[in-house]
Every structure is written in C-alpha cells, then in structure tokens.
Amino acid sequence: MDNELQIYIDGKFYPKSEAKVSVYDHGFLYGDGVFEGIRAYNGVVFKLKEHIDRLYRSAHAIMLTIPLTKQEMLQAVLDTLRKNKMQNSYIRLVVSRGIGDLGLDPRKCPKASVIIITDTIQCKASNAQETGITTIFSWVQRNPVNATTHEIKSLNYLNSILAKLEANAYGADEAMCLESSGCIAEGVGENVFIVKNGEIFTPPTSTGALSGITAEVVVGLAAKLGIKVAITNLTPFMLFTADEAFFTGTAMEMTPIREVNKRVIGDGKPGVVTKKLVTEFQKVIADPTQGTKI
Numbered sequence: 001m002d003n004e005l006q007i008y009i010d011g012k013f014y015p016k017s018e019a020k021v022s023v024y025d026h027g028f029l030y031g032d033g034v035f036e037g038i039r040a041y042n043g044v045v046f047k048l049k050e051h052i053d054r055l056y057r058s059a060h061a062i063m064l065t066i067p068l069t070k071q072e073m074l075q076a077v078l079d080t081l082r083k084n085k086m087q088n089s090y091i092r093l094v095v096s097r098g099i100g101d102l103g104l105d106p107r108k109c110p111k112a113s114v115i116i117i118t119d120t121i122q123c124k125a126s127n128a129q130e131t132g133i134t135t136i137f138s139w140v141q142r143n144p145v146n147a148t149t150h151e152i153k154s155l156n157y158l159n160s161i162l163a164k165l166e167a168n169a170y171g172a173d174e175a176m177c178l179e180s181s182g183c184i185a186e187g188v189g190e191n192v193f194i195v196k197n198g199e200i201f202t203p204p205t206s207t208g209a210l211s212g213i214t215a216e217v218v219v220g221l222a223a224k225l226g227i228k229v230a231i232t233n234l235t236p237f238m239l240f241t242a243d244e245a246f247f248t249g250t251a252m253e254m255t256p257i258r259e260v261n262k263r264v265i266g267d268g269k270p271g272v273v274t275k276k277l278v279t280e281f282q283k284v285i286a287d288p289t290q291g292t293k294i
C-alpha cells in the first residue's frame, strides 16, 4: 500500500504493517524503556523541545543511553512527520532498552531502539470539552516515588491500565489514582486540577505524578489571567466539593471533569474558570511560536 503510514525504527522507515520489533526487546519483555506522547497542530509540533527534554530525563533515570542527540531526535520526529505528510498528529516516541536475552539484566542489551509513530488519537468523545467527563477513583494506588514512579515516563503503564480497567468496568470515562497517603496523584495519563473560590489547585509531583507539559502550560495561562495557582496535596473530599475540576494531558488536552464516583462537581457543567482557561489553551496550541515547525 503506497499511502500506508510509515514508522521510524532506528533510522529507517517501515510501512505500518511491517513495523515490528524483536520479541527479545526488553521493552516488550519487561517494559524496560521510556516514551513520550506529543501532538502536532497545523504543521507545528507543540512543545517538542520540552517533550524531548523530558524523554532524556526519563532515560537518565533508568540509565538508558539514547543513541541520538536531542537535536537528532528532534530531526527524526520532523522527518517522520514530513515523510507521512502529517500536519496534525499524535506522535508516539518510544525508546526501548533494545534486544537482549531472556534475563532482565540491561547489560545484555547493547543498543537502545528508537521508534517514532506519527498517527492520530481519539481518546475522548468529541463533545467532552463542552459536557465534561465522568471519573472514578480506582482502588489502584499510584506507584510510589521509590518504585516505578510516574515521574519517569517509562513503558511500565500497568498501574494506569489497572485503573483504566476500573473506569471501564464502572462505565466512567476516566480513572484517577490516589497515592499512599490517600491524596490524589493524577489520572491514568493526565494531571488533575480543581478550582475552588476562583483559585486553582493541583497536586505536586511528589505524589508520583508526571510533571505534565500541558499542566505547565495551563499554570502559565492561569498566571497570565491573574488566577492564583497552588501546588498542594488534594484529598478526595477536596475534589468532591470543588467548584470545578479538569484534566490536562497531551492526549486529553484540557478536559473538564463533571463527576467523580457519582458525586457531581459544581453544577455538573464546565465552570467559568475552566472555560476561560480552555479558550486560552486553544489559542496557545494554535500559536506557531509554542512549538517546532514541521
């Protein structure tokens, strides 16, 4: 197929149907690797440098040597988008430990593998931004900071998948995880924010949450709008009784939360502060100075 999506694997392009990695790759055998999810809007890769920086920080934390410089990685992402003539895309950048033997010792894996997929994603209903989504607290505790913490964007996502299964089982749109002290860590692939009395609150990354690039953008927008932001522990009660709540993430973008474990948040509709931020957020993702041009 001529128009089949082309996938980058270690410097070469393969049609999607032939883009394969070895069953001896430790990314597959052990979840040993790191990744990023990135979006391109209208020919501009949003916050590409920030995502690449985070990828290399994750790799550093698991002592994984990426066989490309950051600049080469950036070029490889742009090349893959150009190859596929993609102007709008959801980009998945994966670096796995590479091929080893059946033992888990990473020293048996001489070379990491770099994979770049430039596809699209549908992770929420098309009207989610207007209606908000429903969520539940999962029984699954976020991996603690002294374990496979989500501060590292690693290929170990079973913690999130267990929580997502719970959302599916209860018919909720998304799940959230609590950390060991019972405070809110984050969603399965999103950071969580609440609004109370016109101020914004979000948990610190010391709960084992990822330092979200979308969250950082939203915090910046709030500052620009003169809305106070506090990074602080959030209890489930604080979310139940918030005026407004929303998720942020590359895949989810900014999405209002209207319900948590059947408790309606505020009046069950996206609130004024959330709506103001969503408007600003739409402007930022459309701003070519906020990313890297394809």
Ligand code: PXG
Pocket (backbone or CB within 6 Å): 037, 123, 150, 153, 186, 187, 188, 189, 190, 191, 209, 210, 211, 212, 213, 214, 215, 248, 249, 250, 251, 252
């Ligand atoms: N927390 C976790 C654990 C994440 O994986 C975020 C927060 C949001 O971070 P950014 O930087 O994107 O604002 C993420 C990243 C999906 C999906 O399919 C989403 C992520 C990762 C993997 C899959 O929804 N989001």
